[in-house]
Amino acid sequence: MHYLDHNASAPLDPVAQAAMIATLPELSGNPASVHGRGQALRARIDEARRQVARGLGCSPAEIIFTSGASEANSLAISGTFGLPETRRRFVTSVLEHASVLRLAQQWSQAGVELLSVAAKNSGITDISQFAAALPQAGLCSLQLVNSELGTIQPVAQVAALARSHGVRMHSDLTQALGKIAFSLAEFDLDLASVSGHKIGGPAGVGALYVRRGVALQPLQPGFQEMGLRAGTENILGIVAFGAVMAALSDRLAAVPRVRQIRDQLWHFLQTIPDVHRHALVAAEDETGNTLSVAVAGVPSATLVMALDLDGFCISAGSACSSGSLQVSAAIASLRPDDARHQALAQQTVRISLGPETTATDISALTAVLPRIIQRIRDIGPLSVP
Amino acid sequence: MMGVESPTPMDCPIVSPIALRGSPDPLAQPLLQAVRDDMALPPGTRVAVAMSGGVDSSTVAGLLVQAGYEVFGLTARLYDVDPRHVPTSGTCCAPDDARDARAVAQALGIRHYVLDERESFARTVVDRFVQQWDQGLTPNPCVECNRSLKFGRLVEVARALGAQALATGHYARLDLHQGQPRLRRGLDAAKDQAYFLYPLAGFAARFLRFPLGCLDKTEVRAHAAQMRLPTASKRESMDICFVGAQTAKEFVQERVGARPGVIVDAQGVKLAQHQGIAGFTVGQRHGLGLPGQGPQAPVRYVIDKRPDGTVIVGEKQQLLVDTVTLQTCTWLVGPPTVGQTVLLQVRHRGQAVPALVQSIDSTQITLQLLGELSAAARGQSGVLFQAPAWVDSPLLGGGLITSASNRPARADARRQELEISVSFT
Numbered sequence: 001m002h003y004l005d006h007n008a009s010a011p012l013d014p015v016a017q018a019a020m021i022a023t024l025p026e027l028s029g030n031p032a033s034v035h036g037r038g039q040a041l042r043a044r045i046d047e048a049r050r051q052v053a054r055g056l057g058c059s060p061a062e063i064i065f066t067s068g069a070s071e072a073n074s075l076a077i078s079g080t081f082g083l084p085e086t087r088r089r090f091v092t093s094v095l096e097h098a099s100v101l102r103l104a105q106q107w108s109q110a111g112v113e114l115l116s117v118a119a120k121n122s123g124i125t126d127i128s129q130f131a132a133a134l135p136q137a138g139l140c141s142l143q144l145v146n147s148e149l150g151t152i153q154p155v156a157q158v159a160a161l162a163r164s165h166g167v168r169m170h171s172d173l174t175q176a177l178g179k180i181a182f183s184l185a186e187f188d189l190d191l192a193s194v195s196g197h198k199i200g201g202p203a204g205v206g207a208l209y210v211r212r213g214v215a216l217q218p219l220q221p222g223f224q225e226m227g228l229r230a231g232t233e234n235i236l237g238i239v240a241f242g243a244v245m246a247a248l249s250d251r252l253a254a255v256p257r258v259r260q261i262r263d264q265l266w267h268f269l270q271t272i273p274d275v276h277r278h279a280l281v282a283a284e285d286e287t288g289n290t291l292s293v294a295v296a297g298v299p300s301a302t303l304v305m306a307l308d309l310d311g312f313c314i315s316a317g318s319a320c321s322s323g324s325l326q327v328s329a330a331i332a333s334l335r336p337d338d339a340r341h342q343a344l345a346q347q348t349v350r351i352s353l354g355p356e357t358t359a360t361d362i363s364a365l366t367a368v369l370p371r372i373i374q375r376i377r378d379i380g381p382l383s384v385p
Numbered sequence: 386m387m388g389v390e391s392p393t394p395m396d397c398p399i400v401s402p403i404a405l406r407g408s409p410d411p412l413a414q415p416l417l418q419a420v421r422d423d424m425a426l427p428p429g430t431r432v433a434v435a436m437s438g439g440v441d442s443s444t445v446a447g448l449l450v451q452a453g454y455e456v457f458g459l460t461a462r463l464y465d466v467d468p469r470h471v472p473t474s475g476t477c478c479a480p481d482d483a484r485d486a487r488a489v490a491q492a493l494g495i496r497h498y499v500l501d502e503r504e505s506f507a508r509t510v511v512d513r514f515v516q517q518w519d520q521g522l523t524p525n526p527c528v529e530c531n532r533s534l535k536f537g538r539l540v541e542v543a544r545a546l547g548a549q550a551l552a553t554g555h556y557a558r559l560d561l562h563q564g565q566p567r568l569r570r571g572l573d574a575a576k577d578q579a580y581f582l583y584p585l586a587g588f589a590a591r592f593l594r595f596p597l598g599c600l601d602k603t604e605v606r607a608h609a610a611q612m613r614l615p616t617a618s619k620r621e622s623m624d625i626c627f628v629g630a631q632t633a634k635e636f637v638q639e640r641v642g643a644r645p646g647v648i649v650d651a652q653g654v655k656l657a658q659h660q661g662i663a664g665f666t667v668g669q670r671h672g673l674g675l676p677g678q679g680p681q682a683p684v685r686y687v688i689d690k691r692p693d694g695t696v697i698v699g700e701k702q703q704l705l706v707d708t709v710t711l712q713t714c715t716w717l718v719g720p721p722t723v724g725q726t727v728l729l730q731v732r733h734r735g736q737a738v739p740a741l742v743q744s745i746d747s748t749q750i751t752l753q754l755l756g757e758l759s760a761a762a763r764g765q766s767g768v769l770f771q772a773p774a775w776v777d778s779p780l781l782g783g784g785l786i787t788s789a790s791n792r793p794a795r796a797d798a799r800r801q802e803l804e805i806s807v808s809f810t
Contacts, residue, residue, distance in 0.1 A: 301500070302542065302545045302546070305496075305498050305542075305546055306545060306546050306547060308496060309431070309457060309496060309546055309547060310547075372547075375544075375545065375547060376545045379541055379544050379545050
């Protein structure tokens with residue numbers, strides 16, 4: 001099995017596994033309890049909070065553990081618009097994760113004006129559009145890295161603009177963590193979301209950075225997580241998240257090698273006729289681990305299934321469908337008026353690598369890919385009756 | 386952990402392969418050899434199974450795994466059931482059934498993919514069904530689903546994924562006979578589905594496999610239970626899948642709304658009004674809403690429905706058919722010839738009746754009935770088998786009934802005349 005879908009989820013890191021195994025014998029008890037057992041668990045969580053804060057470059061008191069980045073996004077957005085004093089305009093980008101875009105739609109139905117900034121052909125959002133949209137906004141949310149394209153968004157510039165307009169700024173850092181080196185100190189953010197399983201932790205744990213002094217309306221009121229997120233903590237997940245955050249520099253050290261094998265793969269893909277790469281930008285504008293490629297004449301879902309049967313995990317840029325293909329909104333948004341691009345969007349797959357990816361994974365892929373593509377192309381356009 | 390290159394960073398383990406845990410079935414080896422013979426492919430070959438989530442296709446998947454094939458499952462997501470009309474269970478391809486198919490795939494440790502075919506299914510099957518009902522036709526959506534989805538889309542996807550065959554849970558026998566595809570009825574007469582499969586032709590006829598054709602339902606359930614498949618005791622699906630808990634008539638009426646029309650007798654005398662042609666089926670005798678239907682009144686049947694919304698009623702005798710014309714024909718091997726005696730079946734579980742080919746061209750075939758056939762409605766599928774009538778009669782092909790004429794007096798004489806010249810075994 002060759003796992004080339006790191007943007008969906010990174011393989012469980014041995015340090016995360018070790019941290020969970022070490023915690024299991026001590027798992028009984030409630031970290032909210034006064035007694036020794038509670039205190040022992042509290043110590044584990046506190047340590048993880050320090051690890052996460054250190055990895056992000058903030059204070060432990062600014063970290064709220066959540067069930068993942070989607071919940072962190074929800075808490076940031078609904079927690080902001082849940083405050084009556086927040087100005088009723090939300091500025092975000094078309095490239096955001098569904099947890100942001102769907103929630104934005106909900107708030108839009110509840111009377112919040114929604115302004116979604118488009119991306120340029122490059123897969124990078126247009127700062128000038130943010131400048132126009134930000135006045136009178138209550139919140140701006142812009143991801144740092146796009147999950148499908150690997151492009152880096154101008155978060156620092158947009159955050160500076162937001163600051164100048166007195167607009168609260170949130171960034172979904174999920175896809176950036178472990179792929180590019182950064183510190184929260186660089187960005188002037190009020191809120192930021194991260195996830196454990198994109199960096200080798202288990203799924204089911206993430207965090208929201210809440211800058212000191214930033215008020216939020218809790219989604220789930222209670223006593224845990226500084227009153228912002230009720231519920232007995234996911235101790236195993238939190239401990240493992242802390243462990244992988246502590247090892248973040250190891251992931252970042254692998255980035256140049258990952259980029260090198262990713263580039264080798266792209267070099268190979270160019271030998272196959274009619275393979276088009278989206279968001280081909282300068283090296284400093286993308287993470288170096290992602291390839292978003294359209295293989296003309298090959299529906300994305302078919303290629304994903306065909307590669308799976310041969311032992312390769314990749315993902316589709318569009319939903320598994322025929323007829324009215326639910327094309328990825330992010331890919332489709334790049335050239336909305338270009339019919340050829342819209343057709344290619346239905347034939348787009350994402351190959352995303354990580355520190356665990358080896359040259360062998362890539363050579364195995366290049367050994368089978370031309371044959372599989374040829375087989376699918378030979379059948380001709382899969383009919384829609 | 387960094388810098389350590391793990392050769393298998395994330396394996397995809399087989400989830401609880403319960404099917405292989407059971408004790409060996411004494412019948413297993415001959416059965417599995419029969420499955421391999423039927424597949425006509427060596428073990429280890431990659432094959433696809435169309436998994437509806439029912440016990441039949443689940444058993445096919447299980448048998449193919451046990452017979453040593455590299456099996457993967459394909460499930461087509463066809464429609465969303467209207468929440469107001471969700472049946473408790475027992476339809477094919479509904480979301481619950483996709484989950485059941487997944488559970489079976491997990492139990493067998495095979496890959497399983499769900500194809501979202503909702504848009505094309507709505508267009509090619511559901512909308513067409515509603516439209517045809519509304520025009521007074523009696524369409525069979527299962528036939529159209531087989532033609533477009535199973536023989537079309539699923540075959541294409543299976544090929545694209547490197548499968549050498551697509552197996553389904555249909556009760557019919559398909560093989561190559563003297564180098565040509567041959568489709569015969571399933572040996573379980575109560576389950577035989579050959580009628581629905583008549584649009585089979587071309588590449589699909591060589592690519593599809595029906596491994597249950599020689600088994601009966603009881604055996605299939607027993608094998609499913611022996612393999613401990615989660616669907617082993619699942620209820621049978623019988624009705625049109627996408628109508629949910631509604632009847633087909635209710636489904637159509639809800640979509641086309643009220644379309645008032647008249648009910649007339651064969652002489653054109655107006656007898657009553659109705660609220661929509663969708664409420665009537667050719668052969669129907671109850672619920673016609675005719676005045677004067679006391680115990681002494683003659684029993685009336687719907688004998689025809691016209692596109693203008695007129696429903697014609699008459700006596701039972703008037704349902705008897707003399708000649709039938711089929712269009713949009715598909716022939717599995719080649720069309721029959723003028724003067725050839727064939728067997729005509731016009732409904733699932735209906736009797737196949739001898740008929741003589743009167744005329745045939747590239748667009749239509751007209752058949753003279755030699756036996757008694759009642760209520761052949763326009764839009765129904767007419768399926769032809771080679772005479773004489775027995776379980777091994779190969780399917781020739783079929784088409785949609787575009788006209789069925791009723792000339793009782795002439796038919797009786799002609800039938801007597803022809804019955805003498807045709808012998809049945």
